[in-house]
Amino acid sequence: MGYDLHITRKENWFDATPGFSLEDWFGYVESDPELRHDGFAEAALNGRDVLRVERKGLCVWTAYSGGERGNDVCWLAWSESDNIDVKNPDPEIRRKMWSIAERLGAKVQGDDGEFYGPDGEPIADVTSTPGSESPAVKRPWWRFWQ
Template sequence: MGYDLHITRKSEWFDEDGDEITLDEWCNFVKSSSDMRLDGFAEIETPNGTLRVESEGLSVWTGYSCHEKDGNMAWFDYFEGNIKVKNPDDEIIKKCTK
């Protein structure tokens, strides 16, 4: 079982009302960061072939200590005014709070 961590300006990430992070803000943040990369997609190989997800704000944290070790990637995805990270470990959570 997994979980998502959301970076948000709202009281609750799922609220319809409240301040949002704009896609431009997110992309500018990623582009200005020396340890983040804006890819716009993620791919993994599965026994049944390649799984590809595309999202305009999908970024990877290249400064992650497990980056590309055994296929590990720390993906940060922009979605509906929030940034979402799936199944973050302690290191990724610490990155989210900076």
């Protein structure tokens, strides 16, 4: 299990309205020299076994630094819900997702509905609350105590 971020053209990533077709995604991947469509992802499980997932639209970001451990891989996956999804993206990946979204006329949205900006951080949703003099800042649930 993990937390997904979605590149979406929809009002909300989970809406049933059309978003990206597989052809849209392939067209973008062809134009971005840092992305490669492999159609599969592999991960070593215990040194002997390999987990392999095959899916059309599954691409690897070849310019990714590898994260904190230096050996991680970034996969971006087109989903049948017409979004581009990434599981547990770090700030570097979130910034790349934003640049992709910018070129595609889309946005980056998390599972809980929050949006992300060019710095890879959530965008504060400033709203007024009844009876308050200052606006309240909505935060994702995992930042409630910050």
